[in-house]
Amino acid sequence: MQRFASSTRDVPPAPSIPRHVAIIMDGNGRWAKKRLLPRVAGHHRGLETVRVMVRACLERGIEYLTLFAFSSENWRRPQDEVSLLMQLFVRALKEEVKKLDRNGVRLRVIGDLSRFEPDLQALIEASEQRTAANNRLVLTIAANYGGRWDILQALRRMLLNNPGYSGDWSETDLAPHLAMNYAPEPDLFIRTGGEQRISNFLLWQLAYSELYFTEVLWPEFDSAALDMALTSYRQRERRFGRTSEQLAAGALPPGPPTGSRIDA
Numbered sequence: 107m108q109r110f111a112s113s114t115r116d117v118p119p120a121p122s123i124p125r126h127v128a129i130i131m132d133g134n135g136r137w138a139k140k141r142l143l144p145r146v147a148g149h150h151r152g153l154e155t156v157r158v159m160v161r162a163c164l165e166r167g168i169e170y171l172t173l174f175a176f177s178s179e180n181w182r183r184p185q186d187e188v189s190l191l192m193q194l195f196v197r198a199l200k201e202e203v204k205k206l207d208r209n210g211v212r213l214r215v216i217g218d219l220s221r222f223e224p225d226l227q228a229l230i231e232a233s234e235q236r237t238a239a240n241n242r243l244v245l246t247i248a249a250n251y252g253g254r255w256d257i258l259q260a261l262r263r264m265l266l267n268n269p270g271y272s273g274d275w276s277e278t279d280l281a282p283h284l285a286m287n288y289a290p291e292p293d294l295f296i297r298t299g300g301e302q303r304i305s306n307f308l309l310w311q312l313a314y315s316e317l318y319f320t321e322v323l324w325p326e327f328d329s330a331a332l333d334m335a336l337t338s339y340r341q342r343e344r345r346f347g348r349t350s351e352q353l354a355a356g357a358l359p360p361g362p363p364t365g366s367r368i369d370a
C-alpha cells in the first residue's frame with residue numbers, strides 16, 4: 107500500500123490546488139425551512155450540490171473529494187428523517203454510479219457499514235467494485251462515520267495484526283488501519299451552513315488541514331463558492347510547525363524528536 111506523508115512526522119507537500127478536499131455538507135434542513143419545505147426537500151437539493159461538486163473537482167484537478175453524508179450521531183434524528191436519508195442514499199447510488207464510472211471517478215464509502223440494511227451494504231460494495239479501476243477523482247462518502255469510531259477500529263486492527271507486541275507503537279503503525287488509508291490527509295476542510303465545529307468528522311486526518319467555514323447552506327453551495335474556499339486556501343501559509351522565516355528559506359525540517367521510531 108502507498109504510504110502518504112504524515113503532517114506530524116513529515117512536512118507534506120502544500121500544493122496550491124488542494125489534492126484532497128473534505129467537506130461537512132451542512133444546512134440542508136435550514137435551507138428547506140426557509141422555504142417552508144420539509145427537511146427532506148433540503149436533502150434532495152443537497153444531492154444536486156454533490157453532483158455539482160464532483161464536476162467542479164474534476165475540472166479543477168482535485169484528486170480526492172470526501173463528503174460527510176451521515177454521522178454516527180445522526181441516528182439520533184427522528185426515525186422518518188433517518189429512513190428518508192437511507193432511501194436517498196440507495197437511490198443516489200443506483201442512479202449516479204454509472205455516471206461516476208463514465209467520468210473516471212472511483213467511489214469509496216467509509217464508516218461503520220454493518221449498521222446498514224444488507225441491501226444497502228451490497229449496493230455499496232457493488233458500486234465500489236464497479237468504479238475500482240478509476241483514478242481521475244476518488245469520491246469518498248462518509249456514512250455512519252465518526253472520527254472516534256475510526257481511531258478505535260484502527261487501534262483494534264493494529265493490535266490484532268501485531269499479537270504479542272507490547273511496546274513502542276508509533277503513528278505509522280496505526281495510520282494504515284484508518285478508514286482512509288488510501289488518501290493523503292485533507293489539505294482543505296470546508297464546512298457549509300455556518301456552524302464552526304468538526305462534529306466527529308475526520309479527527310485524526312484533519313491535524314494540519316486548513317479549515318474554512320462558510321455561512322452558505324449546502325444546497326446553495328456552488329462552484330463559485332468552492333472557488334472562494336480555494337482562494338482562501340491559497341492565501342494560507344502552511345507552516346506545519348515551522349516559522350515563516352524557515353518556510354521562506356526553504357529549510358528542511360529537522361528530524362523527529364528522539365524517541366520517535368522511524369520504520370517507514
Ligand code: IPE
Nearest residue numbers: 131132133134135136137175
Ligand atoms: C446536513 O444538513 C445533512 C445531514 C446531516 C444528513 P442538516 O440536515 O444537518 O441541516 P441543518 O443543519 O438542520 O440545517
Ligand code: IPE
Nearest residue numbers: 130131132174175176177305
Ligand atoms: C454533521 O452535521 C454531519 C453531516 C453533515 C453528515 P450535523 O448537522 O449532524 O452536525 P451538528 O449536529 O450540527 O454538529
Ligand code: MG
Nearest residue numbers: 132133134299
Ligand atoms: Mg446540521
